[in-house]
Amino acid sequence: MEFDPVLLARIQFAFTVSFHIIFPAFTIGLSAYIAVLLLMWMRTREEKYHRLARFWTKIFAVSFAMGVVSGIVLSYQFGTNWSRFSEFSGNVIGPLIGYEVLTAFYLEATFLGILLFGWNRFPPWLITTSAVLVAIGTAISAFWILAANSWMQTPAGHEIREGIAYPVDWLQIVFNPSFIYRLAHMLNAAYLTTAVVVLAVGARYLLASRHEEESRTMLRMAVGMIAVTAPLQLLIGDLHGLNTLEHQPVKVAAMEGHWSEADPGHLVIFGIPDEEQRTNHFEIAIPYLGALILTHDLHGTYLGLTDFAEDEWPPVANVFFTFRIMVGIGLLLIVVGLWGLYLWWRGRLFSDRAFLRSTSHMWPLGFIAILAGWFVTEQGRQPWLVHGLMRTVDGISPVPGASVASTLALFVFIYGVVFTMGIYYINRLINRGLMGEATKAPAGLPNRPLSAAEEATREATGREPGDGPGRPLTELKR
Incomplete structure (x- = not known):
């Protein structure tokens, strides 16, 4: 059986990037939404914004993790399936992707930790600042990725020497003729x-x-x-x-x-x-x-x-x-x-x-x-x-089509399992709802009174709303 390595490599990249793109797009929009909620909470002190921010942060964390996992796979494909393309354009594309990691991913990962685990440990201004910086980080990430992709669509600011593209003007490379339109289109879509x-x-x-x-x-x-x-x-x-x-x-x-x-x-x-x-x-x-x-x-x-x-x-x-x-x-x-x-x-x-x-x-x-x-x-x-x-046919790695087919089948299986579990978990978080979110306000804000339903839950379970699994409150009082 003959395997076309070009077609299979294109299908493999299309498959993995299709899974990947939906999660960064969602996290770009969701991080901005969480930041707005926390800014409104800081301004109004209305607890509903705090509860919503904590609820959506959990969903953001799952989406962010799935985006990171699928993005790592994509970067390896440049070397495994598209080595000739990497050789030709690596001097341009490589730094752009590197800038994304240095300026965006580290920013997101650092302050996401505060946003995830610091609700009851840090003052409200730091939680809100972290959310804003995470939102800025996701937008910066889109900036560099769209710069790289736009250069592939409308290349500029380079010269070709011995069949290799070399950067000449980084401003022209980044702000190539289609970049602004693609960035605006993608951010607004997110x-x-x-x-x-x-x-x-x-x-x-x-x-x-x-x-x-x-x-x-x-x-x-x-x-x-x-x-x-x-x-x-x-x-x-x-x-x-x-x-x-x-x-x-x-x-x-x-x-x-x-x-x-x-x-x-x-x-x-x-x-x-x-x-x-x-x-x-x-x-x-x-x-x-x-x-x-x-x-x-x-x-x-x-x-x-x-x-x-x-x-x-x-x-x-x-x-x-x-x-x-x-x-x-x-x-x-x-x-x-x-x-x-x-x-x-x-x-x-x-x-x-x-x-x-x-x-x-x-x-x-x-x-x-x-x-x-x-x-x-x-x-x-x-x-x-x-x-x-x-041309696409000139950018493929010299690998047998059967090898690409086998890794494609493996990706389909693994992505099917991992992403089904991730989406299932997001749906569980949504089904669970907001019960127990933000009943304990962080330092600097008073705890809000419990609703009638939460009081009933407290009496029935012996646990304070918002507490995780552990020993019931009634046991701790003995």
Whole structure:
């Protein structure tokens, strides 16, 4: 049986990066949310913000750990499966990834320890400062990773000597032509994704009549965030698309299902691209709207797939459909944000059962959109590893296809077990809810009074709410 090492190496990297990207994206947004909660707690001294911050910090810790584990695997693949690519671009990509570790990971790991274990040991200002620094660290991490990826899409600031890329101008390398658009698009996607998860959890609790005060806070904050970030993502995406049209026009042609510059610039809503016949079957399109969006001219023209050599085409159908999944989810979330604002205005945000039931199941949407967008970006760059400089087929390591196939099968098994357990544990934390969170305030703040339910729990179990497993309070009093 013949194994294609290039295809298998691409599948392996796509598989591992697909698992990896959802967790850093979630931690970017969630760390910012936790920091905002703690800042509001410091300002208002309302205990609900403290309880929510402690609750979401536990979920953040699990997501952070899973992101770290999957990220380590990715870094090894550069040496095992993509050694020729590493040799060609290592002088540029290596330092960028190293800067991410030095400036972001150490910052996150250091202050996350305080955030996880210092609630009852440190004053509120230090806990809050740690949360802010962790949030800054996750954003810095995105900065360097997106700088490296953007250089692969629109390389700049380098020179080629004897087949190796060497840095010439680090400012041009980092702030390459597509970097700002990609960074803004990814950060906004992370914040939007987290807001959808917070909305779903708050709706889930309200439907079950649990943690109603905290759930109302989650819904208000999430709806406000979605109402801002979802339309903003549409605007950023439009600017990103115009930048891509300038630097990677063949990718845009695949995204739009546009075959020739001579064709009218219709906006294709649906179709089935056929590379052999160079057309879209069952096409549903809005006349000239694509030209208006991409050229700002109703009768404008832009390059199509047939204007490029066929060996420079990306996998058209994959890029075409994943782009529509991403945009479709984005438009849906705009509707959700507007729906939530309307209900908020009418005073029915917390009581409209249709809204609560719908949004309680929407938590995966942001992650799906991120994955779809990543597929558009990475598959749309094919057949290039570094656009215009190195083809994918030239970056592979000289390893047998069977070796790549065996490690791929091993990754599928291990990731299936580890990540299933991680997601199961996150779901358990959500099911458990906020009971026992922050009943003991840290130094400098008074302990809050127990609710009636917590008093009942205290009498029934003999333990103070918030205490971990151990000897009951009644035993300690003997």
